[in-house]
Amino acid sequence: MKKQLIFFSILLFFYSCKSPKEESIETKEDLKSQALASCYKMEGNAGIIAFQIEHAANPITGKLIYSLSGKDRNQGSFSGLLIGDKLTGTYTFHSEGIESTRESIFLLKDGMLIEGFGEIETKGNAAKFKVPESLTFDGSITLTTTDCELLAASCIVDFGRIKSSLTGDCIEPSKLEIKLNPLKDGATTQGSPVYILFNEDKSQAEIFFVSTMTTEVIKKTNEGNWAGSDYKLISWKGYVLQRNGIAVFGG
Known part of the structure; x- marks a missing residue:
């Protein structure tokens, strides 16, 4: 009985020593991701959406602007994580002088950012997806890479101008x-x-x-x-x- 207890204790010791290492490896694997470009844009008759990434390593940060026809322009900052092919974060923006936040999730595919849509819940000025795992990436908002200098020349990412x-x-x-x-x-x-x-x-x-x-x-x-x-x-x-x-x- 004593030998069994000693053997069990040794196994438990090795398991406890191994687990953090395995967990660390898994975390690193999860954080492996495709490379993000510096600037993205979608432009058409409906307006312009622009995303300028200022820090391309987790946490990802940048400027995100929606300037769509018939709607008030939303401009603000994005902060999130790119894990695998999903860029998930919080978009903090101003519209009509009011600051709001909403959860934003993009699928990174073939160098493009495809915005996901799903049912949301709102509390105050904050909006989040009810079930982030069940989003639809239908391609209706697809941002493609663009030249950052051209984007700057358009003034779209120059807040207030x-x-x-x-x-x-x-x-x-x-x-x-x-x-x-x-x-x-x-x-x-x-x-x-x-x-x-x-x-x-x-x-x-x-x-x-x-x-x-x-x-x-x-x-x-x-x-x-x-x-x-x-x-x-x-x-x-x-x-x-x-x-x-x-x-x-x-x-």
Whole structure:
């Protein structure tokens, strides 16, 4: 009986010595992953999504921006881990001045990042997937590698700045002189403002939309206003911006 106890103790000793090593090896194997590029982008009629990776080793960190048509631009930071072919992390972003977080999971496949979708649960300003293991990677959002210099030149990852079509520069709209506030029934209301930039001879005006981080150039008409497909800028007690004949911004 005593010999059996001694033998069992020896086995237990060797097992306890071996386990941490095996666990360490398994952890290293889990952390083996494909190489991440520095910059990714998806661009089309729906808008632009850009991901600039600033630290490509775990923990992965970078800037992630969603600038989609008809939606407020989300811009913020990503922090997570790349384990195998899955990049899982937290996207902390600002939209309309409010900070929120949501869990984001990408599949790294053939050098592309494919975003996963699934049922989410929200608590306050934080959103997480209910069952991360059952996500769908349908390819509807697929980011491909892009040149980081070209991405920087587009201003998309330059927080708070928009590329001007008139000057070609990255401009911070809030520093422009002409600011127009939202209007409802002719009165100022809450919401994101727009900013106006003229070229040198004032033959063109560029509208900077802060909510979507986009711009639109309109040209001077024979009547002395500036007009485009939907918008008309009128110089009256300052400026009034109309959309389809309705005053939507003024200042």
